Amino acid sequence: MQSDPAAMPAPAGPRENRAVLVDVALALVIGWILGAAAQVAHWSGQLAPGRRHGPGPTGNEAGHDWPRWAEGMGQPPPGVPWPALIAAVVILLAVALRRAYPRAAFAGALVGAIGYVAAGAPFPVTLIPLALCGYAVAGREPLLRWLPIGVLVLPLAVAGWWQEAAVGLTEPGPYGVLLITAAVLASATMLALLRRARRDAHDRERREELRQAALGERLRVAREVHDIVGHSLSVISLQAGVALRVLERRPDEAAAALRAIRGSSTSALTELRQTIAAFRDDPGRGPTAPPPGLDRVDELAAALRAAGREVTVERWPDPLGPLPASIELAAFRIVQESLTNVVRHTDRAGAAVLLRRTGDELLVEVADDGPPLAAEPTPGGGLHGMRERAEGAGGTFAARRGERGGWVVSARLPIGEAP
Structure with a gap:
């Protein structure tokens, strides 16, 4: 079974290839930032904003203002925050694939952010990849196709308080995270929709220009054919009337009129062929008259x-x-x-x-x-x-x-x- 060439995707051009490379580089930078932020949070003993693991000492004893390991140990605590790093990899992949798979990338960025914050990593660093993926999906997909994915913002808001009673809903922290995330995504969406509207308007103008150009070309061809054929047929009709009137009485004049008809028709056909050839885009054709x-x-x-x-x-x-x-x-x-x-x-x-x-x-x-x-x-x-x-x-x-x-x-x- 042969594939339909019209249904096959067009090969990516230089501009699309550059965009992919930029996305990959941007994803690597964001991944490094997420990993570094998670590692620093692990070393300092700090958790996500507002998150606490039950009653215990506060202030410097709990490590909120100064890394506990720096108070005399001189070395960071052992271990790597693997859950946060795995979530960072998910976010990295979402940023890298946001142009090719915008909906999946947006969902992946939200899921990765939920896991990242739930693992104790800082919430603010997730806003940049969320904004990038939200911008990509808003600029490429209809609003109703990806907006339901936005409900994942709700678990993201309480991810930093998942061990708290009522997952922190009695505290102001989750609501602040919810408002900040919604504001960032709404801003990215508005920018993407404005850019998309401008791009669509430009495409419509371009299509209209091409349509008008094609219409003008058709009118030009029709005008040329009308002038050539109309004049030639009028002359031929006039000469044929002369031939009919003198056919029996003056056959010599009738013969001259018939020769004129032949000359007029030949000249018209030649000019018509030359006119049509002039409108054809055929580089291999020889020079026309x-x-x-x-x-x-x-x-x-x-x-x-x-x-x-x-x-x-x-x-x-x-x-x-x-x-x-x-x-x-x-x-x-x-x-x-x-x-x-x-x-x-x-x-x-x-x-x-x-x-x-x-x-x-x-x-x-x-x-x-x-x-x-x-x-x-x-x-x-x-x-x-x-x-x-x-x-x-x-x-x-x-x-x-x-x-x-x-x-x-x-x-x-x-x-x-x-x-």
């Missing part, structure tokens, strides 16, 4: 003239001079879509194309001589596409009724510095 520019406007005009439409192209100055490739592509597509609309929405209207360069601006204007429009043109997919191209290049776009009929499409594109 450059995007169309204003030098191909004459080809658009010639195709319409071959179909019986009168189209003029005026450049000022002529030649226009070097232009940025993005500006040339936007200007070409605007002219292409404008001529497509002339063919699509009028029967016999011609068009005049004006390309005027003034200073740092390029004016693109296409006017047809069709019948006067009763109202302003209704924006459609073609007009929206032209407006997006002009605004995407940093320019402006307008479509209005012409003074003598038809309509006028114009765009002003900033030139900047040509390459």
Whole structure:
């Protein structure tokens, strides 16, 4: 049975490996501190805060203020506080594994702290590992999945008084331990939740940016395909109508129209392949043809003239001079879509194309001589596409009724510095 690659965990990166090493080093330091604190408590004869083993001498005689062995013996008492050291090892492992197993590490830190304090070691040194493990689990697990583990704080509060009557509940010490532990864990939890919320917000913003980028790329592809296919099909339809009208009476003209259809379809397919190839991320693919520019406007005009439409192209100055490739592509597509609309929405209207360069601006204007429009043109997919191209290049776009009929499409594109 083969495993699903998507279900397998991704290999850890350098950042995760560094975090693991930091956790291991931190666990070793904390383990050393816990062991040293337990050993010192053993040597001094001191117990956990408030813990007593029945009636007996107090003060210096009981060893609360000065190690009893230091009053003349000169050597610490024999033996090692093994229960406290074993509990310290449990806490050490919890800190080391808090990223990989946050819930288990949090529970282990609490259990280890209970054993550590019950063995007579000082309680305050357990707060640091508890805070670290609480921070880790709060930042990685939902609150309801690990909060029940927090009930272990209750036995931790009375661990230092387990030999007392009523486990010390009649004394203020356990309640102080409970409040301090709860405050430390609550602070660690709040910090982790704030950091988690900030990380989640950043992830959402990143996903939204990627989604918007993908949407923009799809719209760009759709716009390119629309302009190429829409114009070519309009020209092909126009040329096919000419061929049908003259097929029986003037077969030579019909043959010329059919050859023009073949040329238009071949050119459209070639440009469509080049456009799709340009959007593919294929390093092994050879160089593609450059995007169309204003030098191909004459080809658009010639195709319409071959179909019986009168189209003029005026450049000022002529030649226009070097232009940025993005500006040339936007200007070409605007002219292409404008001529497509002339063919699509009028029967016999011609068009005049004006390309005027003034200073740092390029004016693109296409006017047809069709019948006067009763109202302003209704924006459609073609007009929206032209407006997006002009605004995407940093320019402006307008479509209005012409003074003598038809309509006028114009765009002003900033030139900047040509390459």
